[in-house]
Each structure stands twice: as C-alpha cells, then as structure tokens.
Amino acid sequence: MDIDLATKTISRMRQTQMAKRLLDKAIIWGGLILALTLIVIASLNLWVSRVNKTLNQRVEVTKKQIVAQSKIETQQLYLSTKLVSFGNLIKTHELHQAVAQTVFSLIPNGTSIKGFKVAETGMINLSGSLPSWQLLNQLLTNLKQPPPGYLEIKGYKIKQINFSGGGGINFNLEVEIKVPPNNL
Amino acid sequence: MTKKQKLILQILGLFLILVVLIRPVAVKLNDNLATRRKLNTSLNQLQTKLNILEGIDPIMIDERVKKMEAIFPSTKPIVSLMASLSQLAAENGLSFGGVSLTPGSLSQEESQGKGKKKDASGLADLTFGFQIGGDLDRISQFMQDLENTAPLMKIEEVGLTIKTNPIFNLETIVVADIKVSAYYQPPPKTLGGVDKPVKLLSKSDEALLNQLVSFKTFPPVIPLTTVGKENLFE
Structure with a gap:
C-alpha cells in the first residue's frame, strides 16, 4: 500500500511553478516586444524626419524658383484682375455704342439735337429742332422704319412739336430702343 | 516582498x-x-x-499687358484720351476742341459719400467732354471708330448743333458735343503668398484678350516746338 500524502500539495506547487515560469516568460517577451516596438517607432520617426527635411528643402527650392518667376506671376495677376472689370465694361460699352449709333442713324442731316443721354435701358429723350417739315417727316419715317444694321425701335412718343421763331420746328420725342435682353 | x-x-x-x-x-x-x-x-x-x-510665354504676356494698359489703363488716361480723340477727329477730317474734364461718376461717388464703400476693384472713370465739327456722316463715322479706339471709352451724351459757315452761307457744319467716359483701374497691390495658386485665364478671358487686338491705338502727342525762352547769348 502506497502512502501518498503530498500528492495534492506537489501538484499545486507544480502548477504554481508553471504559472510563475509562464508569467516570467510573458514578462520577458513583453519587455522584448516593447523594446522592439520602441526601436521600430524611433527608427520610423528618424526616417520620416529625414524625409521631411528633404521635402522642406525641395519646397524652399521650388519657392525660390517661383519667386524668380514673379514678373510673369505679376503680369498674370494683372491680366486676370483687369479682365474681370474689362469684361463687364465691354458688355455695357458695346450696348452704349449700339444705342448711340442707332439714335444717330435716325437723325436726318440738318437736325439740331439738344443733347441726349445714352441710356443702356434704351429709353432716349430726344429733343431738338429741324429746319423743315420734310426733315421732320424723314425723322418720323426713320423712327417707324429704322435703317438696317442698327437696333430696333420698340416705340416712340411725341411729347411736343411746335414752330420756333426762325421758321424751324422744335420737337421733343421719347424713343424706346429694343435692347438685347442679356445686356440688361 | x-x-x-x-x-x-x-x-x-x-x-x-x-x-x-x-x-x-x-x-x-x-x-x-x-x-x-x-x-x-x-x-x-x-x-x-x-x-x-x-x-507662360513671357513675350506674349508682356505684349498682352502692354495692350491692356493702352486700352484699360492703370492711371487716369488724360494724355492718351486727348491724343486719341484729337487724332481720330483729324483722321476723319473733323475739327476738335471745346475740351472739358470732370472726375467721372464713379470717382464722384467715392468722393461724395464718405460712408459709401469704394469700388473693391478700384475701378474709376473719367468723364471727358469735347466738340467735333464737320458733316454728319463723318461725325457718325467718328462715333463708330470711337468704339474701337484706345483707351476704352463709353459715349455718355451727344448733342448736335447746326452752324452755317459765315463765308459760304450754303455750307452747314454740324458741331457735335460729345461726352465720353474713360475707365481706369490700378493694378493689384500685392501678389499674395508664394503658395497662392496662379489664376488661369478662362476661354472667355482669352476671347476678351483677342478683342484687345481690334482696338486702335494712337501714339501720345509730344510737343515738337521748344518751350521757354531762347538762349540769347548763343
């Protein structure tokens, strides 16, 4: 008959020893992994720093090259800024010219005009004097059927027509010129 | 432990x-x-x-800037405006005179209203009044040519007066009182940061630049006569 008094104790001790060894191993491995991680991160950091330094140098070189081209950049900026205003001006400019030339095309030779304002809306107040009825008739005919190549006449209103002292005829008209819609 | x-x-x-x-x-x-x-x-x-x-072609952009400056200047285009108008009138066989100068509506607004904001782009105008004399057809031609003459001008007001020549009673002269506005805009003051992107020109911008070529430019008039006292000891 075998006497086994410490089986349980030995088994428990063995388990404790195993656990202790496992834990020691885990701590050693953990330490190693941590050290390795530290080395990897530090190396990566160094590499990225070096890359950054090179990139920084390239940025500075490129900046210097851009500064060397500053004359062209100034000219390009000048053009792009001026073209914005110029584009808007040219639109109204063309319309202004078209309105002024249309009114001018209506006026028969020998007409005195007090002075009309060229309005982009196309509403023109035309007043002046004519030496004869024939010329007045021609002016009214021109208003009904304006010469080709100019803007259309939407309508006109005779505000006043009377004789002047010297035998001439004074007139005051309100002329509405048809302005292209995209210009308004 | x-x-x-x-x-x-x-x-x-x-x-x-x-x-x-x-x-x-x-x-x-x-x-x-x-x-x-x-x-x-x-x-x-x-x-x-x-x-x-x-x-960017440096020669091409240089030419474009010069053309733009002639048509849409950065400073008040008084000299170029007078030179262009007088030479255009002469070209059309018209008399030129009665010059008057006013600051222009945009500039007036700036100076009148202290509270008013100045045009952000710095766009300003200059109104210029003058008289041209001749026959109606030539005046009409002058107005057509004005459209394509540098600096960029806009006809504001037109008045016509018929005058009879005192020597030849049959001949009548038409005198046109014309008021034009010329525009100018100072260039941008700063370039901005180096890393600020370059604004590229769009197709419409290119079309506008091509329009610049159609503008006629006249050389500024330089007085050829000597000004001041002559050296009596020479």
Missing part, C-alpha cells in the same frame, strides 16, 4: 516604459507624418504653380 507584489511591480514597470518611452516617440512620429503630408501637398501645389508659370 511577496510574489504577488513582485509581479505587480514588474507589470507596473512595463507599463511605465510604455508610457514614458514609447508614447512620446509615437506622438512625435504622428506629428512628423502629419508634417510630411502637409509638405507633400504644399510641394505639389508649388510644383503645379511653377509648371504653370514656366508654361
């Missing part, structure tokens, strides 16, 4: 290493990576800008 305490100390030691050594290195790495991304973006933008600038 019990075994349990030893174990706790070892774990704590590892944790401390993690916090004290690895964390700052990891934070710095993260910062460096962010800087790298920024630098890469910046370098790309700068390279693109440099490529654009190197792609």
